[in-house]
Amino acid sequence: MKNKAYLGIDIGSISTKAVIIDDNNNILTSEYIYTNADPINAVKTLISKLKNKFDYNSYKIVSIGTTGSARKLIGKMLGATIIKNEITAHAIGTINMHPDVKTILEIGGQDSKIILIDNKVISDYAMNTLCAAGTGAFLTSQAKRLNINIDDFGLIALRSKRPIKIAARCTVFAESDLIHKAQIGYKKEDIAYGLCKSIVNNYLNNVAKGKKILTPIVFQGGVSKNIGVIKAFEEELKQEIIVDDIGHLMGAYGIAIMSKKYEDDLKFSFNINEFKFETKVSECNKCTNNCEIVNIYKNKILVDRWGNRCENGLK
Amino acid sequence: MDNKITIGIPRSLLYYKYNTLWLTFFNELGIDTLVSPETNYEILENGKKNTVSEACLSLKIFIGHVNYLKDKVDYILVPRIVSLENEMKLCTNFSALYDIVKNTFKVNVISYNVDVDKGISEQDAFIKMGQELGFGKELILNAYKVSKKEEYKQRKINYLLQRKKLNRERTKVLLVSHGYNSNDNLVGKIITDNLKKYDVEVIYADIINPDNREKLYKNISKRLYWTYNQELLNSIEEYKDYVDGIVYLSTLPCGPDSLVNEMCIRKVNKKNITIYMDELSSTEMIQTRLESFIDIIKKDDIYE
């Protein structure tokens, strides 16, 4: 008899992550790739990569959970047993990894959020409301502008002795301010660290405003890979920040754990590449709401559709 | 009175409207006052820290000034003004200011509550405030009257000085903005300093003729019910033929300005530029925009 295994996938705007765990929440294998604005193909690639690493002679996948911004699409495509938002998934994953965590700071591609944990339960959370300033996407685009490889960004920022002040409440303002500062001839590292600081300030002033940040603090999301931002957080909060190697996998890990409750007799196959998935968006036109209906086709056969606000849409 | 008290006055928002009235009034009653300094980055930072992020920049600056004063004085003056005339209103921030401050800091607040629409005049409000400070009605009324006279005098002088500027042979720009913006060190001063650098005369729309009873604003907007915006529109009508261009300046997000300025742009035929100020708007960017605007209005001079 094979052992049970549980698959969690987190499909974000920038990267797609997968984790397979066993009954004791140990990570059996994991994978991480860029989404490149094409979640379907990203997941296909992801799963074929997992196929090469996964020991399917000893384990059998009995549940699948999806989370992240494309959670529904991919969930329907894979026949997931649970589809959940990334806030809850992140919290559950982190609580399992760091049972005493009190604060989770998360800065991802498009979103940033703060989750407060009290006695292993989410007690409060907040997400960025309006603009993308201070998220991963912003940092990536600015790195490109400064001609810095995003992976080196943090190291370069650490060299800074006099970080510059950058107006960063809004992406548009920040960008023009940045261009201007670069034109005047500020040092690259000072601009880079200035950006890290502005991201942290923006986060603390907008997302985390009014929230009590208690230790232990865990920092996650794509931006947590940037040591410049970590340093800026530590300077600003005057507290130690925990960043673990698998922080970026926490959403996938959390949803995998949550999926354990929804075990099913799955017909999951790693040979997903053999199927052709397509999504088509159509306007319903059956009533005045004109809902946008998302249709998913597997090998040209409609497998699911959603987006309707009333029953008409499904007819 | 044995225990002499000091009242702190935030140099922000209504201060720019009522500084003479307030300072004379408290002086007449023998109360010491402390006005916070010109807005600086520290004040702005503390304002940002202590307000919700969606609040407008002007309110953030105000809260920063209260923060500056909070450990230095016995009371802080935070009036609540809903309406100054029948069927007229101010921005709702002025209704909420008192409670916002009370919910932000543990401070003693001295306040007066004006709501003419509901029958509470400024004079009634001042009497009540004076009584709370332990003074008799007659004394208060006298102080109020003296202060009102002083206020009128000051406003008239400011107005006449501004009228004088109109005849100077220079490029002139009308700055349409609330007094608390146009005079603030980190908001309007950035604009006016730049304009002056280019040898442009700045006419302030918030300097008004205290004797004006004409409803000139109706030429632009008949149903306007925000008092302070009405005053600005009156000024536009009074000054527009003397100036070469108009700068509309507001802080983000401003409820009344967001609609009224659009109305002005549509109805007033004058070269104009709109500048929004946010927490840390880049001064370089504003400079560039102002420079090109000045080029445009000066060019006209050459060709006309």
Next chain:
Amino acid sequence: MNRKVISFPTLSDYNTPIKFILEKLTDYEVRPSKQITKDTLELGSKHSPEYACLPFKYTLGNYIESLEDGAGIILQAGGGCRFGYYYELQQQILTDLGYEFEFYSLTDNDVNGIRSIYNTFKKLNPHIKKIKYLYYLLLTFLMIYFMDKIDIYIRKNIGFEIHKGSFDRIKNSMLTKFSKTKGFIDLIKNYLYYKKRFINIPLDKPKNCIKIGIVGELYTSMQPHSTYFLERELANMNVEITRFTNVTFLLITKRFKEKYYLRKIKKYCKYTLGSDAMENIARAKILIDKGYDGIIHIKPFGCTPEIGGMKILENLCNDENMPLMFLTFDTNTSELGIKTRLEAFYDMLNMRRNNEK
């Protein structure tokens, strides 16, 4: 005969009573603006000042769609705060766009509700008799009052219907009946009949279901499109919902409740804060006292009065250990983002519940 078409910005189910009274009191053909779609908001935003509040953009979009659809007369609601100024600027914008139309404001700056509504109807139809006006006004008020009462019941229970769509079906049937109201007795009879039908809808409702209260700005509260059907999303998660703002409140009860509300939160507010901001804090207190699990505060971007109340609301909820979520709606608010937040909020409330046990 080609009758002139009168239009007004669509406001969910309230279209029925508004259409009813206009048909009774004027000779025009009454055509509410089209249901809101993405195009409506896009159209409205394109012609609105960038920092105008969201209802301005929605209603401007409504007007343009109605005018394109042949309307010659537009009726708008007016009201307090910035709403009162919409009329003049929207008229200017539409005129600048080249539309020719008559434009009326129902409450004219909210000076005196009933009298100004009468004055507006007088302009729409000079031959109107005061007694006829009063009769239909009262009848319409009563219709709205009944609708609001029923809605309160629906919000509490729609998340638990056994047969999906039961509430919607009966409600649509009720609105159709209401639109053909013949008089007071007819209306009351219909109301009682439908009330019974609603109460008889089979439910599967656990005694201790999650309860969420919604407070906030009035347009986002009453126009489900503007919040991507927030209430419906919550109901689908099996949540009992309470929301206070409705037309009955705005037209009638608001003025009587001010003192009561202020008393409720005298620890936090000495004065009203403009629009319904103080009221919303008091409502949060009511929800806390009733043992609700969470509060969601909604508003359009840049809504000055509600922003003014945020800090105070936050203090209240912190003191009472009450989960509170702020949602701001803007032209570029993502529907998915809202869903994610709602889902996470629900999960959080659920976890807190389980933890208490």
